[in-house]
Amino acid sequence: MRELPQGCQEIQDDLLAAAVAEAGPQAFHRVQAHVGRCAPCRGEFERYRAIDRAVGALRREPPGTELDRARAGLEVRLADLRSRLLTYRIFDSPLGRILIGRTEQGVSLVRYLGSRGGLGLVRAAGVEAVADGAELERFSRELLEYLEGKRTRFEWPIDLRLARSDFHRTVLEAAARIPYGAVTSYANLAREVGRPAAVRAVAQALRKNPVPIVIPCHRVVGASGDLTGYAGNKIALKQRLLAVEGVPAVRTERDFRVLREAMYVTAPGEEAYCRPTCCSLPSVSLAWLTLFASRECAEACGLRPCTSCRPDRHPISR
Amino acid sequence: MVEAMSEEPFDAIVAAHHGEIYRFLRRTTGRVSDADDLSQETFLRAFRAYPSLPPDANVRAWLFAIATNLCRNHFRSEKRRRKALAVVEADGRGAEAGGPEGETLFNEARSRVEAMVSRLPVKQRLAFTLRKLHDQDYETVGRMLDCSAESARAHVFQAFRKIRGLLNGEDLARAEARR
Numbered sequence: 001m002r003e004l005p006q007g008c009q010e011i012q013d014d015l016l017a018a019a020v021a022e023a024g025p026q027a028f029h030r031v032q033a034h035v036g037r038c039a040p041c042r043g044e045f046e047r048y049r050a051i052d053r054a055v056g057a058l059r060r061e062p063p064g065t066e067l068d069r070a071r072a073g074l075e076v077r078l079a080d081l082r083s084r085l086l087t088y089r090i091f092d093s094p095l096g097r098i099l100i101g102r103t104e105q106g107v108s109l110v111r112y113l114g115s116r117g118g119l120g121l122v123r124a125a126g127v128e129a130v131a132d133g134a135e136l137e138r139f140s141r142e143l144l145e146y147l148e149g150k151r152t153r154f155e156w157p158i159d160l161r162l163a164r165s166d167f168h169r170t171v172l173e174a175a176a177r178i179p180y181g182a183v184t185s186y187a188n189l190a191r192e193v194g195r196p197a198a199v200r201a202v203a204q205a206l207r208k209n210p211v212p213i214v215i216p217c218h219r220v221v222g223a224s225g226d227l228t229g230y231a232g233n234k235i236a237l238k239q240r241l242l243a244v245e246g247v248p249a250v251r252t253e254r255d256f257r258v259l260r261e262a263m264y265v266t267a268p269g270e271e272a273y274c275r276p277t278c279c280s281l282p283s284v285s286l287a288w289l290t291l292f293a294s295r296e297c298a299e300a301c302g303l304r305p306c307t308s309c310r311p312d313r314h315p316i317s318r
Numbered sequence: 319m320v321e322a323m324s325e326e327p328f329d330a331i332v333a334a335h336h337g338e339i340y341r342f343l344r345r346t347t348g349r350v351s352d353a354d355d356l357s358q359e360t361f362l363r364a365f366r367a368y369p370s371l372p373p374d375a376n377v378r379a380w381l382f383a384i385a386t387n388l389c390r391n392h393f394r395s396e397k398r399r400r401k402a403l404a405v406v407e408a409d410g411r412g413a414e415a416g417g418p419e420g421e422t423l424f425n426e427a428r429s430r431v432e433a434m435v436s437r438l439p440v441k442q443r444l445a446f447t448l449r450k451l452h453d454q455d456y457e458t459v460g461r462m463l464d465c466s467a468e469s470a471r472a473h474v475f476q477a478f479r480k481i482r483g484l485l486n487g488e489d490l491a492r493a494e495a496r497r
Contacts, residue, residue: 016478020450022471051481054431055450058345070340070354074332074361081362087369104328130366 007034008041015041019048083161084128089136094147095237100139101129106157107139110211112231143213149244152180152300154214162210167195171205178219178290181245181297183258185223187287188268203229218242223287225258246293248318262318263291264298264311273298275316278309328368331377332361338378338452339385345447346389348436356392360385379458386444386462393440427485434481441465442480445473 004012011034017023018031035042086108088101101109145151158176163169174192178184190202206217212231218241222228227249230238239249239256248259266273267284273292274281292298295311305312339360344353363384371380435443441463448454448462449470456467456474463470 013475016475020478022474047482048478050427051431051478051485052450054428055435057428058432058435059451066344066350066353067337067340070357071332071336073354074336074358077358077362078328078332078365081365085366128366130369136369 008038011041015045016048019045020052081128086129087136088129088131089140091140091144093144095240098140098143100136100143102136102139103159103161105159105161107211107214108159108162110143110214112212112234112237146213147244152245156214158211158214160210163205164208167193167201168205168208171202172209172211172215172217175206175209175217175220176215178216179292179297179301180216181247181293182290182301183219183221183242183247183263184290185287186220186228187223187285188290189220191268191288207231213241216241219245221258223285225260226252227256227258246297247291248293258291260286260291262316263293264295264316265289265291266298266303271303272306273303273311274306275309275311275314278306280306280308328365331364331368331381335378335381336361339381342382342447342452343385343389345432345435345451346443347392352392356385356388359388363388379454382448382452382454382458383462386448389444390440390463430485431481434484435477437484438477438480442473442477445470446477449474 011031014023014027014031015035018028023031031045035045082104086101086103088099088109090097090099090113092098095112097113099109099111099113100107101111139154139156142151142154142156146154160169160172163172170193171189174189186199186203186206187196189206190196190199193202195201202220206220207229209215209217209231212218218230218238227235227238227242229235235255242249242258248262249256250259261276263276264273265276265278265281266289267281268288268290273295276291295305295315299305336357340353340357343356343360344350347353347356360381364381371377435446438446445459445463448459449456454462456470459470459474460467463473465473
């Protein structure tokens with residue numbers, strides 16, 4: 001390597017910086033002045049300039065078809081991942097730890113974890129699980145508000161792909177329409193989905209509800225008013241959720257029973273709600289009635305007080 | 319209540335940045351198949367992490383950081399690295415013919431610069447490519463390479479010196495002058 005004069009040696013870093021457009025204005029002027037009077041450094045400056053321009057030419061190179069192919073490959077893999085990816089969050093609630101999970105389409109999983117870790121269960125569902133997600137914070141907060149009686153509905157996108165069949169999905173969508181503070185029977189839900197004889201299948205679909213609380217399967221009870229079952233053996237949870245919504249229930253020997261006689265009532269297709277003893281109630285099966293915890297709950301669904309039993313003038317006293 | 323999410327913002331991110339990330343990886347790995355794999359992996363990772371990305375994050379720099387990281391892991395295996403170099407050198411020699419003499423010389427110079435870049439050590443190559451071909455600032459490049467902004471700048475300058483040493487700079491300047 002040739003020995004440079006000291007003035008040249010000192011300016012080499014600035015010279016390179018100036019040639020490749022990385023120098024500040026002061027350094028640039030220093031370099032300009034120097035190369036003006038030093039031919040070897042001017043040559044060096046030009047060589048770096050040429051390299052920089054060749055680099056600039058590299059930027060314009062379009063990879064063309066190979067890029068399109070790479071993009072198509074990515075889209076396929078993304079679609080696959082999207083269909084499997086579930087973001088989840090685990091939080092403490094008055095009902096114990098709850099896991100809430102969502103896909104790109106919406107909330108797809110709510111699970112009572114109790115004291116057990118629940119992630120194994122999520123993995124078993126054939127999905128790829130990833131912790132947290134900012135939006136889930138809102139969902140878990142709203143769920144807690146509901147459990148404290150401060151929220152009556154969830155405006156969430158729901159993804160029902162974890163439902164086991166189209167029939168299950170139909171049942172769950174029908175259950176999603178049962179209003180806050182109301183209960184109806186498995187038989188009535190079976191009638192709703194056009195399969196009045198499939199009462200047991202309806203109960204089974206609700207038992208496998210992937211998003212309990214959000215899809216309020218706890219609002220479906222036996223025709224007699226017995227709660228009959230919830231999420232396996234969590235009948236006490238069902239009673240607590242109903243209590244949050246103001247639905248009165250009493251303990252029986254093995255179960256709880258909704259106090260039908262203490263609830264307002266309406267029949268399918270009716271526009272009014274009645275006291276449970278109203279004589280104008282159509283002679284439909286008891287199982288087909290929807291019961292309301294309060295006049296407010298009934299009126300929130302657009303029902304008006306019956307003009308014959310006047311629940312507005314003679315509210316039920318508890 | 320039962321409805322689909324109306325928009326998928328991640329699609330917009332793919333549309334906006336896939337081309338550039340792909341080119342970056344094509345340049346730094348020197349192989350189409352590696353660029354395919356690593357660009358897919360970059361976006362799949364990004365998709366998984368996207369829900370927890372702060373709303374004010376710089377998405378482009380974030381994608382470059384993922385791609386850079388994958389690239390560095392990829393090159394940790396020395397064997398792989400050598401294979402990649404052999405391929406790029408073969409590519410580099412196959413310069414296109416035709417056109418005015420100056421243009422040909424310049425194209426040749428360009429592909430030689432490309433081949434030189436691919437022979438740089440990984441950190442220099444990444445710093446050089448991020449800075450000179452993808453306009454990342456030195457702070458960002460430093461963060462991606464786990465070093466200071468000053469070291470990132472030093473990597474880029476070192477890369478220039480190496481290219482200058484490897485290339486016959488005279489030819490390059492003359493080719494330019496004759497264009």
